[in-house]
Amino acid sequence: MTSSDTELTFEQKLQHYADLAVRVGLGLRAGQRVLVQAPVEAAPLARAVVRSAYEAGASFADVRWDDDDVQKARFELAPEGSFETISRWRVDAELEVANDAGAVIAIRATDPGLHAAADPQKLAQHQRALATYRKPYSLQVMTNQLNWNLITAPLPGSARLIFPDVPVEQAVKQYWEAIFKAARADQPDPIAAWQEHLDKLHARKKILTDKQYHALHFKGGGTDLTVGLAEDHIWGGGTSLTPSGIEFTANIPTEEVWTAPHRERVEGTVVSTKPLSYNGVLISGIRIRFEGGRVVEASAESGQDVLRELIATDEGSHRLGEVALVPHSSPISQSGLFFYNTLYDENAASHIAIGSAYRFNIEGGVESSETFAAKGGNDSLLHVDWMIGSAEMDVDGLTQDGQREAVMRAGEFVI
Amino acid sequence: MTSSDTELTFEQKLQHYADLAVRVGLGLRAGQRVLVQAPVEAAPLARAVVRSAYEAGASFADVRWDDDDVQKARFELAPEGSFETISRWRVDAELEVANDAGAVIAIRATDPGLHAAADPQKLAQHQRALATYRKPYSLQVMTNQLNWNLITAPLPGSARLIFPDVPVEQAVKQYWEAIFKAARADQPDPIAAWQEHLDKLHARKKILTDKQYHALHFKGGGTDLTVGLAEDHIWGGGTSLTPSGIEFTANIPTEEVWTAPHRERVEGTVVSTKPLSYNGVLISGIRIRFEGGRVVEASAESGQDVLRELIATDEGSHRLGEVALVPHSSPISQSGLFFYNTLYDENAASHIAIGSAYRFNIEGGVESSETFAAKGGNDSLLHVDWMIGSAEMDVDGLTQDGQREAVMRAGEFVI
Ligand SMILES: [Zn+2]
Ligand SMILES: [Zn+2]
Numbered sequence: 058m059t060s061s062d063t064e065l066t067f068e069q070k071l072q073h074y075a076d077l078a079v080r081v082g083l084g085l086r087a088g089q090r091v092l093v094q095a096p097v098e099a100a101p102l103a104r105a106v107v108r109s110a111y112e113a114g115a116s117f118a119d120v121r122w123d124d125d126d127v128q129k130a131r132f133e134l135a136p137e138g139s140f141e142t143i144s145r146w147r148v149d150a151e152l153e154v155a156n157d158a159g160a161v162i163a164i165r166a167t168d169p170g171l172h173a174a175a176d177p178q179k180l181a182q183h184q185r186a187l188a189t190y191r192k193p194y195s196l197q198v199m200t201n202q203l204n205w206n207l208i209t210a211p212l213p214g215s216a217r218l219i220f221p222d223v224p225v226e227q228a229v230k231q232y233w234e235a236i237f238k239a240a241r242a243d244q245p246d247p248i249a250a251w252q253e254h255l256d257k258l259h260a261r262k263k264i265l266t267d268k269q270y271h272a273l274h275f276k277g278g279g280t281d282l283t284v285g286l287a288e289d290h291i292w293g294g295g296t297s298l299t300p301s302g303i304e305f306t307a308n309i310p311t312e313e314v315w316t317a318p319h320r321e322r323v324e325g326t327v328v329s330t331k332p333l334s335y336n337g338v339l340i341s342g343i344r345i346r347f348e349g350g351r352v353v354e355a356s357a358e359s360g361q362d363v364l365r366e367l368i369a370t371d372e373g374s375h376r377l378g379e380v381a382l383v384p385h386s387s388p389i390s391q392s393g394l395f396f397y398n399t400l401y402d403e404n405a406a407s408h409i410a411i412g413s414a415y416r417f418n419i420e421g422g423v424e425s426s427e428t429f430a431a432k433g434g435n436d437s438l439l440h441v442d443w444m445i446g447s448a449e450m451d452v453d454g455l456t457q458d459g460q461r462e463a464v465m466r467a468g469e470f471v472i
Numbered sequence: 473m474t475s476s477d478t479e480l481t482f483e484q485k486l487q488h489y490a491d492l493a494v495r496v497g498l499g500l501r502a503g504q505r506v507l508v509q510a511p512v513e514a515a516p517l518a519r520a521v522v523r524s525a526y527e528a529g530a531s532f533a534d535v536r537w538d539d540d541d542v543q544k545a546r547f548e549l550a551p552e553g554s555f556e557t558i559s560r561w562r563v564d565a566e567l568e569v570a571n572d573a574g575a576v577i578a579i580r581a582t583d584p585g586l587h588a589a590a591d592p593q594k595l596a597q598h599q600r601a602l603a604t605y606r607k608p609y610s611l612q613v614m615t616n617q618l619n620w621n622l623i624t625a626p627l628p629g630s631a632r633l634i635f636p637d638v639p640v641e642q643a644v645k646q647y648w649e650a651i652f653k654a655a656r657a658d659q660p661d662p663i664a665a666w667q668e669h670l671d672k673l674h675a676r677k678k679i680l681t682d683k684q685y686h687a688l689h690f691k692g693g694g695t696d697l698t699v700g701l702a703e704d705h706i707w708g709g710g711t712s713l714t715p716s717g718i719e720f721t722a723n724i725p726t727e728e729v730w731t732a733p734h735r736e737r738v739e740g741t742v743v744s745t746k747p748l749s750y751n752g753v754l755i756s757g758i759r760i761r762f763e764g765g766r767v768v769e770a771s772a773e774s775g776q777d778v779l780r781e782l783i784a785t786d787e788g789s790h791r792l793g794e795v796a797l798v799p800h801s802s803p804i805s806q807s808g809l810f811f812y813n814t815l816y817d818e819n820a821a822s823h824i825a826i827g828s829a830y831r832f833n834i835e836g837g838v839e840s841s842e843t844f845a846a847k848g849g850n851d852s853l854l855h856v857d858w859m860i861g862s863a864e865m866d867v868d869g870l871t872q873d874g875q876r877e878a879v880m881r882a883g884e885f886v887i
């Protein structure tokens with residue numbers, strides 16, 4: 058038997074990927090309603106997810122489609138003063154399904170250069186209006202009230218950037234293969250492969266939660282940053298649990314363990330190690346200095362205006378809502394590819410997020426906003442991850458009694 | 473100069489078509505918000521409409537996409553008892569834009585064989601639940617509260633049926649050309665061509681409204697049907713007017729003039745002259761007998777179950793809500809093509825509709841439901857047009873004082 062006998066076809070891998078999103082990603086419970094969010098250009102994957110959902114027992118699956126070009130036309134052509142209008146029905150779709158005990162899968166893919174020429178202020182106005190209207194749904198996500206999952210699909214725009222040396226059809230194919238590999242959809246029994254992987258993440262989050270470090274100290278490649286951790290913080294990683302007991306994996310792939318920083322105890326300077334692809338604008342060479350948990354200086358080599366508008370959104374967008382550890386040896390990092398897609402790139406490197414913390418990362422935070430805030434949890438309209446890890450990064454854990462322990466060395470876990 | 477020098481490119485014709493939908497179809501007023509409804513497979517047209525809307529002054533344009541395959545998967549795979557669940561957000565999108573003084577363009581296209589294998593009862597359950605939730609929006613449409621427009625785009629499934637003898641890519645191209653021709657998008661100045669056409673329809677609807685016939689009598693090719701007309705009925709045709717004075721053309725193309733039958737005064741037998749493509753099922757060879765305005769016998773050579781479920785929807789779906797006159801010499805009829813798409817096929821032949829009448833077809837009907845009903849207007853969750861005209865059809869107008877006047881002979885207007 059030659060190796061090609063055992064290789065899966067594209068259709069088989071697509072099917073695996075859709076099944077993973079539904080079964081591992083959502084942990085779909087029979088009878089649940091499903092909302093798929095998908096770019097029009099990802100129609101074949103969206104349709105496969107819908108069919109896979111029905112096969113896993115969904116009562117009803119519908120797709121809320123979106124389209125880059127329609128978005129682009131708006132920021133090119135719409136009149137001044139119109140950017141705070143949003144399609145409320147798009148958000149209502151999420152709320153309707155969440156309130157109906159349903160599940161939401163998003164195929165997240167945007168052309169990284171989509172809004173390169175757009176006015177950063179218009180983008181920020183729109184983003185703020187959208188996030189404000191979306192707050193009740195975001196809160197459900199932040200408190201694990203529903204099972205949800207993010208996957209991706211290649212768009213020609215990103216494929217061209219990731220694989221610049223081949224024709225675009227070939228680039229899309231290679232992007233698909235990278236996705237299948239990172240998602241373990243290329244394996245004969247992907248669900249078993251995921252079980253093994255999730256077990257490792259679960260062990261790691263338990264160790265870190267038990268440690269209850271007072272802070273983490275990141276040092277390397279221009280970064281010297283101390284991130285205080287919230288009181289009674291809980292590390293997330295692998296699967297999460299809804300109130301009704303559904304175990305789901307919010308991101309496919311996922312390589313991170315993460316928790317909630319203390320919003321008032323972040324000090325020092327941090328530099329990004331990979332660009333951030335944010336809503337169709339590429340922000341690279343980010344350098345931010347924190348004092349008392351708050352951004353006091355922020356610059357970027359490109360996309361600086363967009364970065365500053367982002368930070369200016371509200372008080373919470375001046376502070377951190379997530380700190381995440383990812384080994385440099387993670388498969389996505391080892392692929393050597395930059396995906397221009399946070400879902401992938403945040404799983405290639407340790408990262409932090411500006412904006413809201415997940416409520417479930419603090420004990421009692423889901424039950425009470427007051428407890429969440431009192432223990433140092435941050436609240437904002439935004440949650441934007443960006444990458445700070447590299448092969449040069451050392452991370453120390455500072456214990457409650459002032460000791461210093463090695464957590465990562467040269468980008469790898471040592472605990 | 474050869475003829476090919478003056479022929480428009482595909483992109484130019486697509487642009488004309490999009491502009492027609494926005495400027496003639498919606499009569500878009502600057503500052504209006506626009507909702508486009510489009511199948512994923514019609515993305516190039518939907519994007520052109522969005523850009524055209526901004527160029528005509530839209531404040532914001534978004535697309536509510538849908539997809540045949542997602543619909544098909546549901547009726548193949550979803551469990552029993554789940555078909556009354558609808559995506560309320562899809563209807564809310566229409567209401568949101570209508571309530572915001574916006575305009576709605578729908579690209580109507582469904583594979584005619586989509587639900588050929590589906591259970592008619594499940595389809596009917598779903599249709600009823602959807603129409604019930606959609607009633608407040610339908611009422612806005614039926615009373616001209618907003619400017620709206622229907623256009624179409626080829627889907628491979630329909631193209632294959634219309635042009636069975638050529639490869640599907642070629643069939644899609646030929647379908648596009650037929651659309652451009654019927655919509656006058658192939659003309660150098662399509663808006664001027666529309667103005668001329670609309671003037672003719674306006675003259676015709678005025679003549680018929682002034683006549684105030686008590687009834688129309690259709691005879692020919694198996695049909696012998698008397699359709700009483702509502703008291704103080706108004707003939708529609710060409711453009712309509714919203715309360716804020718926007719003049720719009722609800723269908724592109726449009727060749728009909730139509731009015732409201734009296735729901736209790738329809739007598740005799742009518743047979744369809746073309747199949748009806750209804751929600752992905754083809755119903756052909758329809759034969760219906762009316763007594764006192766109500767269906768008393770209904771059969772079809774194919775799709776009979778779906779027809780009967782449709783008629784059983786409510787009391788109003790046993791009665792007529794529209795009678796429309798279209799000359800057999802209409803361009804769509806002369807193309808010799810059957811489009812499997814009511815928007816086109818109803819403009820190739822005189823037709824009637826089962827279900828609701830348009831409120832504006834009866835004087836006082838927009839202002840008062842009571843007046844509308846008292847004058848003979850019909851109300852239902854549905855409004856389904858089907859074709860009864862042909863080159864053999866004679867139509868007489870029966871005057872209030874019992875005279876008989878020739879309105880059409882052998883399918884052509886004689887008044
Ligand atoms: Zn993260
Ligand atoms: Zn994050």
Ligand SMILES: [Zn+2]
Nearest residue numbers: 728730796818
């Ligand atoms: Zn009609």
Ligand SMILES: [Zn+2]
Nearest residue numbers: 794825855857
């Ligand atoms: Zn009609």
